[in-house]
Each structure stands twice: as structure tokens, then as C-alpha cells.
Amino acid sequence: xxxxxxxxVYICHCGTNIAATVDVEAVTExxxxxxxxxxxxxxxxxxxxxxxxxxxxxxxxFGLNRIVVAxxxxxxxxxxxxxASQEGGVNxxxxxxxxxxxxxxxxxxDRDEATEKAKALxxxxxxxxxxxxxxxxxxxxxxxxxxxxxxxxxxxVAALDIADAGFPVYLVEKSDRLGGRVAELNRTFPDxxxxxxxxxxxxxxxxxHPNITVYRNARVANIAGxxxxxxxxxxxxxxxxxxxxxxxxxxxxxxxxxDPTLKPEFGYGRYPQVVTTLELEQRLAAGDLTVNGKTPxxxxxxxxxxxxxxxxxxxxxxxxxxxxxxxQAQLVRQALPDSRVTVFYMDVRTFGKRGEEFYDEARRAxxxxxxxxxxxxxxxxxxxxxxxxxxxxxxxxxxxADLVVxxxxxxxxxxxxxxxxxxxxxxxxxxxxxxxxxxxxPVDTAVDGVFLAGCCQAPKDIPDTVAQAKAAAASAxxxxxxxxxxxxAATAVVDPELCAGxxxxxxxxxYGAPALDPLWGVSRVNAVLCKGCGACAVTCxxxxxxxxxxxxxQILAQVEALVFWE
Amino acid sequence: xxxxxFEPKIVAFLCNWCTYTGxxxxxxxxxxxxxxxxxxxxxxxxxxxxxxxxxxxxxxADGVLIGGCHPGDCHYQSGNYKARRRIIxxxxxxxxxxxxxxxxxxxxxxxxxxxRFADTVAQMTQYLKEKGPNPMRKEWAV
Numbered sequence: 001x002x003x004x005x006x007x008x009v010y011i012c013h014c015g016t017n018i019a020a021t022v023d024v025e026a027v028t029e030x031x032x033x034x035x036x037x038x039x040x041x042x043x044x045x046x047x048x049x050x051x052x053x054x055x056x057x058x059x060x061x062f063g064l065n066r067i068v069v070a071x072x073x074x075x076x077x078x079x080x081x082x083x084a085s086q087e088g089g090v091n092x093x094x095x096x097x098x099x100x101x102x103x104x105x106x107x108x109x110d111r112d113e114a115t116e117k118a119k120a121l122x123x124x125x126x127x128x129x130x131x132x133x134x135x136x137x138x139x140x141x142x143x144x145x146x147x148x149x150x151x152x153x154x155x156x157v158a159a160l161d162i163a164d165a166g167f168p169v170y171l172v173e174k175s176d177r178l179g180g181r182v183a184e185l186n187r188t189f190p191d192x193x194x195x196x197x198x199x200x201x202x203x204x205x206x207x208x209h210p211n212i213t214v215y216r217n218a219r220v221a222n223i224a225g226x227x228x229x230x231x232x233x234x235x236x237x238x239x240x241x242x243x244x245x246x247x248x249x250x251x252x253x254x255x256x257x258x259d260p261t262l263k264p265e266f267g268y269g270r271y272p273q274v275v276t277t278l279e280l281e282q283r284l285a286a287g288d289l290t291v292n293g294k295t296p297x298x299x300x301x302x303x304x305x306x307x308x309x310x311x312x313x314x315x316x317x318x319x320x321x322x323x324x325x326x327x328q329a330q331l332v333r334q335a336l337p338d339s340r341v342t343v344f345y346m347d348v349r350t351f352g353k354r355g356e357e358f359y360d361e362a363r364r365a366x367x368x369x370x371x372x373x374x375x376x377x378x379x380x381x382x383x384x385x386x387x388x389x390x391x392x393x394x395x396x397x398x399x400x401a402d403l404v405v406x407x408x409x410x411x412x413x414x415x416x417x418x419x420x421x422x423x424x425x426x427x428x429x430x431x432x433x434x435x436x437x438x439x440x441x442p443v444d445t446a447v448d449g450v451f452l453a454g455c456c457q458a459p460k461d462i463p464d465t466v467a468q469a470k471a472a473a474a475s476a477x478x479x480x481x482x483x484x485x486x487x488x489a490a491t492a493v494v495d496p497e498l499c500a501g502x503x504x505x506x507x508x509x510x511y512g513a514p515a516l517d518p519l520w521g522v523s524r525v526n527a528v529l530c531k532g533c534g535a536c537a538v539t540c541x542x543x544x545x546x547x548x549x550x551x552x553x554q555i556l557a558q559v560e561a562l563v564f565w566e
Numbered sequence: 567x568x569x570x571x572f573e574p575k576i577v578a579f580l581c582n583w584c585t586y587t588g589x590x591x592x593x594x595x596x597x598x599x600x601x602x603x604x605x606x607x608x609x610x611x612x613x614x615x616x617x618x619x620x621x622x623x624x625x626x627a628d629g630v631l632i633g634g635c636h637p638g639d640c641h642y643q644s645g646n647y648k649a650r651r652r653i654i655x656x657x658x659x660x661x662x663x664x665x666x667x668x669x670x671x672x673x674x675x676x677x678x679x680x681x682r683f684a685d686t687v688a689q690m691t692q693y694l695k696e697k698g699p700n701p702m703r704k705e706w707a708v
Contacts, residue, residue, distance in 0.1 A: 073590045074607065075582075102593025103605055107684070113601045120604055424583060424639060426591060426677040434591075434678070446587055446677055490609070510643040533642035534613025538652065550608055556621050562577050562604040563625040 005036040005130040008064040009122065010055060012046035012071030014101055021105035023115040027070065030119045034126045038062050047077050052084040059088025066090065066129040070098035070122050075446070076437065091134035093489060093549055098125035120565035127557040135548055138527070139484040142228035142247040146476050147172065149220055149419070152180020153199075153462060154454025154469040155252035156206050161473035162250075163211035167480050170244045171206065171214045172234055178203045178214065180254050181455075184278055186285035188462060189327040190358035215239050223249070223422045226531075227449025228485035247485075248449045248476035251433060252469065253419065255410040255455035258306025258314070265376040266305070266406060273384045274377060274404045276305075277324050284331050289403065292382060296402030299332050300386050301325045301343040302374050307409030308346060316430050318409035318459040322349045325407045326359050329367040342399065344372045344388055352461070372397075377404060410459040423447055432458050443472040449485075451475050490549035491530035492537055496522045498544035505536035505545050514545070574628035574694035576603040576687070579618060581611045583641035584676050585633025591680030599684035600691040603631065611635070611672075612645025616656040619670055623660075626703030629669045629694045631686070636674040646674065668693075669700065 009031040013019035024042040031040035039062050043051045046069055055067055067085045071077060074097040082092035098121040108114040144167050148159045151173030159169045177183065185195045206212055218236030224243070225231045231243035260268035260276060268274045273291050275283070283289055289296060303325055307318040322345070329341045343362075348369065350359040363369060372388040375396075379385075386399040412431035420427055426434040426446050433456050436444035443451045451472035454465040479485050492513070494505075499522035505514040506523065513530040514523045523545065525536075534547035546552065580586040586607050592599065608614060611634025619630045632653060634646040650672065657667035671690055675683050 073593070075587060075590055099590075099605070099607075102590040104601070106593040106596055107599055108601045109598060110601070117601045117604065124604070124606070420678070421639060424635070424641060424677065426587060428678075429595070508648070531642060533610040533645050534608065535610065535642065535645055535648050538613055538615045538648070547609070547613060550613060552615060552617070555606060555608070555615075555618055558606050559577055559618060559622045559627075560625055562606070563575060563622060563627045 003065060005066050006038045006062065006064050007036045007066045007068060007126055007129050008055065008058045008062065009034075009037055009040040009068045009070070009126060010046050010051075011040070011042040011100075011122070012051070012069065013042060013044045014071060014105075015044065018071070018101050018105040021108065021111055021114045022100055022118045023111060026115055027100075027118050027122060031122050031126065034123065036066075036130045037126060038064060046071050047080050052080070055081070055084045056088035059085065059090050064088070064090060066094045066096070066132060068096050068098065068122070068125045068129050070100045070118065070125065072101040073099045073103075092137070093135035094129065094132045096125045096129040096132060098122045116566070120562055123565050124558040124561040127561040128554045131551070131554045131557055133548065135489040137489045138487045140228055140487045140528070142479050142483055142485055143230070143245045144168070144480050144483070145170065145244075145246045146248045146250060146480065147230065147232045147244055147246040148250045148252060150180070150252035150254055150454070150456070151175075151178040151214065151216075152252060152254045152454060153182045153202070154254070154465045155180070155250070156202050157466050157469035158250045158252060158453050158473040158476070159206055159212050160202075160209065161470055162476060162480070163209045165477050165481070167211065167477070169212045170232070170234075170246065171212055172218045172220060172232075173214065173216050174219050176216050178206065182462060184281065186281045187327065187331065189323040190354040192327065192331070220419065220422065228479050230449065247480050248451065249423075250451045250453055250472045250476055251419065251456055252453040252472075253413050253416065253456040255459065256413050258408040258411055260305055260406050260408055262312060263305060266302070266374070267377045267379070267384065268406060271377065271379055271384050273402060274406065276406050276408045277321070277328060278408070280328055280405050284328065284335065287335070289332065289335060291403055294382075294402065295336065297339055298401045299336075299339055299341045299403045299405065300399060300401040301329055301341070301405045301407060302386070303343065303345045303407045305406040305408050306411065314409060314411060314430070316459070317349060319349075320459060320461045321407035321409060323355060323358065323461065325405070326350060326362040326367070328405065330362050330365050333365045333367060340368070341366065342368045342370055344370055344374055344386070346371070346373065353463075410455055413456065416456070423450055425450065432456065443468055443475055449476075449479060487528070488530065488532045490532045490547065491527045492525045492532070492534065492545050492547050494523045494525055495544045495546075496520065498542050499523050500542050500544070502541065504539045504541065508535050508539045570695065572695055572699060574602050574691060574699070575626070576629040576631055576690060576694065577622040577627045578603050578605045578631040578633060579608055579611070579614045580605055580633040581635060581641070581645070582607055582609050584635035584639065585611075585673070585683065587677035588633070588675045588679045588683045591678065592684045593680075595680045597680055597684040599687040602691045603687045610640070610642050610645035611649035612640070612642060614649055614652070616652055619656060623665060623669065623700065624702055626700055628700045629671065629690055631690060632670070632672045633675050633683070634672070636676055639676065665702065666697070669697070
């Protein structure tokens with residue numbers, strides 16, 4: 001006979017993330033009174049090593065056969081606690097999570113209300129846990145290849161690392177060339193090294209790598225499948241007929257440059273004297289800084305154009321413009337030693353390795369930094385006037401210039417929504433792709449097997465982009481090198497005693513998992529094909545099919561608990 | 567805005583891939599919403615058995631929210647369409663049985679729509695406050 005449920009309940013403080021809003025002691029005392037609960041504890045960080053050890057030790061010492069953790073979202077730490085349960089000798093599918101952080105402490109202010117709601121969520125989790133059945137995890141083979149979307153620096157580096165590890169890589173680039181935005185740059189900060197010194201070599205290594213296939217002028221039309229077994233349909237010239245099969249996908253689609261005509265007061269597009277940092281980059285490369293045939297005497301840089309601008313819906317810092325301005329200001333001083341170069345800034349954020357030193361070098365080279373908000377730019381004879389409020393002196397002033405450079409920020413690619421919807425990837429409020437966790441999983445996404453690299457995740461400079469690309473490649477290599485991925489254990493099962501063989505489950509399943517057994521006239525579910533959506537279980541008129549881990553008795557117990565608790 | 571002191575109880579059945587993740591995003595974004603909603607995670611809105619909704623209403627829930635992926639975005643291809651058909655049919659049945667079908671809301675909320683999730687909960691809470699308690703609760707009390 002199945003032994004009686006013995007449940008251990010663990011309430012996490014999550015530092016102060018939960019404990020500041022939810023009275024964890026009260027929730028723990030409450031949990032200890034619930035049926036089948038043998039032990040209830042709380043701890044600062046349940047996901048930490050000592051937190052997990054609590055679960056494992058209790059499981060052995062108290063003979064627990066079910067574990068409930070009330071902490072963050074199961075999308076965050078369910079795998080962690082399932083593993084801990086297993087190590088404690090509890091079947092990982094006899095673990096249940098109550099989400100009292102994302103669904104409670106982070107979204108409610110009132111301590112009493114949040115505590116009562118946390119109790120309800122714990123009650124429901126305990127009710128479900130008592131009814132959980134042990135399940136076996138199975139594994140599916142992985143297609144040992146990767147698709148990298150985007151042929152900029154991030155995509156190139158990620159593709160090379162995976163290819164060097166011995167796996168085929170399909171690199172999909174929407175334009176007709178590799179190198180992305182960096183190919184439009186001349187020199188990079190903080191060493192003023194020419195891009196030509198390393199980018200062509202990087203592109204060359206990718207193009208000549210035997211494991212890498214590059215598709216140019218190509219776009220991703222569809223993505224099906226799941227981690228280990230993606231099918232990516234690509235449209236474009238020289239693209240194979242069928243979908244590309246891959247075990248992992250890296251998104252490295254980069255960024256778009258802010259369109260400065262959205263700030264019409266700066267006169268970009270109307271005055272030839274006003275250019276963007278990217279346009280100046282080209283002029284510096286060509287060695288021609290003249291405006292209307294005249295060498296500029298007075299050059300102005302304006303920072304944060306399209307960044308840190310709430311009115312324009314771009315409240316974030318683009319992270320590179322301070323260094324780009326410091327770089328270009330130095331290069332202008334080198335090219336035109338008689339020129340006066342002024343940078344108008346809100347703040348100078350030259351963080352990172354050699355950043356502050358680089359800013360000092362710019363000032364030593366004679367670049368003048370002036371804290372000020374630019375309100376408008378207008379023409380005066382053959383020059384322009386920059387109208388600016390000096391925010392240190394609290395005074396408005398007019399600054400005549402021959403050349404004004406707008407340090408334009410980064411924004412998400414125009415087609416980012418399309419790719420997001422193909423992969424069902426969430427995006428953050430600023431429109432960039434959302435990482436699975438801001439600290440612990442910065443290159444993972446909500447979709448297993450899909451990773452992020454470079455500025456598609458957030459603005460960043462080249463070293464950070466390369467670091468993230470290498471991290472994404474390493475993460476993508478995990479399923480490729482393991483060769484197997486864990487498969488859905490929570491599949492549908494048929495009780496042949498109840499099945500009438502009507503075939504409604506066969507009709508409704510999008511994956512062809514159930515089929516009628518010709519000999520017995522009852523339905524059977526092919527567990528390899530079943531994705532665990534549960535549509536068949538609802539359809540079955542005799543309730544002969546049930547989705548394991550989400551059975552009616554488990555869910556109805558949750559309903560009852562949630563409605564019952566005031 | 568009415569505030570009659572009545573705090574409705576909402577049971578929410580959310581699909582793992584879109585609305586549950588959207589609710590998580592509301593959390594990580596610290597978007598505040600009324601604590602009246604209590605969430606049950608399911609893999610797909612297409613696995614919401616109408617009996618779950620009935621059970622919640624008969625037990626005394628003042629409202630039931632079903633959240634799924636936007637049309638065309640279902641992780642399981644078509645589960646949300648199945649949910650839509652079932653909930654429409656269920657509402658017909660509720661009406662025939664004299665149960666207020668407007669206590670059941672079906673909403674498409676994606677993984678990136680944390681704000682939309684919070685807004686939906688706020689709207690539904692307010693709506694149910696105005697509507698008052700679910701009378702089933704009294705009738706079934708022993």
C-alpha cells in the first residue's frame with residue numbers, strides 16, 4: 001500500500017525579498033498545522049547550499065516523501081529543489097512550489113494581506129503535494145548543431161566557439177555582409193585600435209570554418225520544436241529546402257540606432273552641421289571633417305541623444321555613448337589640433353576597465369567637458385548655435401559651432417517583435433529581449449535552449465558583447481555535448497478500464513500522441529510524442545485520460561484550498 | 567469606484583508559458599495589484615477543464631480568471647483556441663443554470679505583458695467588488 005504522505009514545508013525569506021512583506025514565521029507556524037505536514041521550517045535562502053541541505057537532511061531524518069518550498073516562481077528554482085528532493089530520496093515530481101515572491105511579496109504592499117495570501121498559496125501547495133504521484137524522467141536525443149541568428153560580433157564569436165567545439169553551426173544573417181554594426185566603426189575605445197585590425201580576421205575565420213555555414217540575406221521565417229530538437233525555417237538565397245535542425249539557438253540580432261529626427265529641436269537632417277556619432281566615425285575614417293567645404297573650428301558633442309530620455313520612451317542608458325564621445329573627441333583633437341572641442345553631458349559614465357583613464361586622456365588632450373542640457377540647435381549664418389542650460393551654473397548659454405555630433409543611443413531592432421513572437425520570448429519594458437534572470441541567468445531565456453548574446457539583450461560595448469557571446473556559446477554547448485535533454489515526464493496516460501475507445505483524444509492532440517489500439521479498442525498515449533499540454537484529458541468524455549502531475553484531484557484540491565482560505 | 571469593504575476571491579488558472587510567466591514579470595517588475603487573485607499553474611489554458619471553473623464557483627470563488635497565450639501564440643499550437651471554445655460553451659451552461667457567467671473571465675496575456683496581467687487583476691477585482699459576493703457560497707453552505 002502507498003505510504004501516507006509525509007510533507008516537509010520550507011518557507012524562504014529570499015533575504016528580505018519575501019520576509020520584508022510576508023511574515024514568514026506566521027506562515028511557517030500555519031504550515032506546521034496542516035494535514036500530512038511533518039515539519040515546517042523557514043530559512044534565509046532556501047536555494048543556497050545550506051537551504052538545500054535542510055531539505056535533504058529532513059527528508060532522510062523525518063522520512064519525508066513530499067517536499068513543498070514556498071519561495072520564488074517555479075520557473076526560477078523548480079529544477080534546483082527537484083534535484084534537492086531527489087538527493088534526499090524524494091521523487092522529484094513529489095515536489096511542489098508555492099510562488100510567494102513573484103505572486104505575493106513583490107506585488108503586494110500590505111504585510112497582513114500578503115501574509116494571508118502566502119498562507120493560502122502554501123495551503124494549496126500542500127494540498128496538491130499530498131496527491132502528487134512519483135514520475136520517471138526520460139531523456140530525448142539532441143540534434144548536435146546550433147543556429148546562430150545575427151552575424152555581428154556577438155553572432156560571429158558565438159558561432160566560432162560552438163564550431164571550435166566540433167559542432168555544426170548555421171549562421172543566419174539578414175544583410176548581405178557579416179560584422180554587423182561594428183563593421184561601420186573606424187576605431188574602438190579605449191585603445192583607439194582600428195576595427196580593421198581584428199574584425200576582418202574574425203569574419204574570415206567564420207567564413208572559412210569547416211563547421212560553419214553562413215546564410216546571408218536570410219531571415220528566420222519559423223521556429224518549431226524545443227530544446228535539443230529545434231527546426232528553424234530560413235528564407236533567402238542558397239538556403240536549403242527543409243528547416244535547419246539544431247539542438248540550441250543563439251539570438252544575436254543586435255540593436256538599432258536611435259533616429260535623431262525624433263528630436264527635431266536638434267535640427268538633424270536639416271542642418272549639414274549636425275551629424276551622428278556613426279556618421280562622424282565614417283568621416284574620421286575618410287579623414288574629412290569639413291562641413292560645407294570648411295574645416296570646423298568649433299566642434300560640439302551632445303551626449304544621451306535618445307538615451308535616459310523618459311519623454312521619448314527610452315529611459316535607459318545606452319552604456320557606450322560616453323566612451324564613444326571621449327574617443328571621437330580625442331580623434332577630432334588629433335585631426336584638428338586648432339579646434340575647440342566641447343562635450344555637453346548629463347553625467348559622464350566611463351565605467352569599466354580603462355574607462356576612467358580614457359576620460360582623463362580626453363580631457364588632457366584638450367577636450368572640454370561641460371555639464372549641460374541642450375534644448376535646441378538653430379542656424380546662424382553658416383554656423384549653428386547650441387542652446388544649452390549649464391546645469392552647474394544654472395545659466396543658459398549659446399555656444400556657436402561648426403560641427404555638432406549627436407551621441408545617439410541604442411534601441412531594439414525594428415523586427416524584434418517578430419522574432420520574439422516566433423520563439424515566444426519575453427521582452428523587458430525597453431523592448432530588448434529579457435534574460436531568464438538578471439544576475440544568475442544573463443544569457444538564458446524563458447525558452448530552454450534559446451540563448452542571448454550582445455545588444456539584443458541590452459546595450460553594451462564590444463568586450464561585454466564578446467563575453468556574453470562566449471557565455472551563450474558555452475551554455476548552448478551544454479545540451480549539445482550532453483547529447484540528451486530531459487524529456488517531459490508529466491505526460492498523459494490512459495486508464496484502459498475507463499476508456500471507451502471513442503477516439504476524441506486522437507482527434508484533439510496536435511502531436512498525434514494518442515492512438516487507438518486496434519486489438520483492445522482503447523486509446524494509448526505515446527509518451528515520446530506527448531508534450532503534456534493536457535487537451536486530451538479535458539476532452540475525454542469518460543475521464544479515462546489524465547495529465548500526470550496536473551490531475552483533476554490535484555487541481556481540485558488546489559481550488560478548494562484557495563477558495564477556502566480567507 | 568465603490569469600496570463596500572467586500573474583498574472578492576479570484577481563482578486564476580494560468581498557462582505556464584504565457585500568462586503565468588506574465589504574472590512572474592509583474593512580480594519582477596514590482597507592479598502592484600490587488601491580493602484578491604490566487605493562481606493555479608497549468609501547462610496550457612487548453613487543459614482547463616470546465617469542471618475546475620465550476621468547482622471554484624460552487625466552492626464560493628467570486629470570480630475565475632483563465633489566462634492563456636494570445637491567439638496564434640499557444641505553446642501547444644492550439645490549446646488557447648480549445649480553451650476559448652470550452653469557456654464559451656461553459657458560459658452558456660452557467661447562464662442556463664442561473665450562475666452569473668460574467669464572473670468567469672478568459673484573457674490572453676503574454677509572457678511580456680506583466681502590466682496587462684496586473685491591470686486585468688485590478689479590473690476584475692473592481693468589477694467583482696461592484697457585483698458583490700458570489701451567492702453560490704451561501705446556497706451551498708451547510
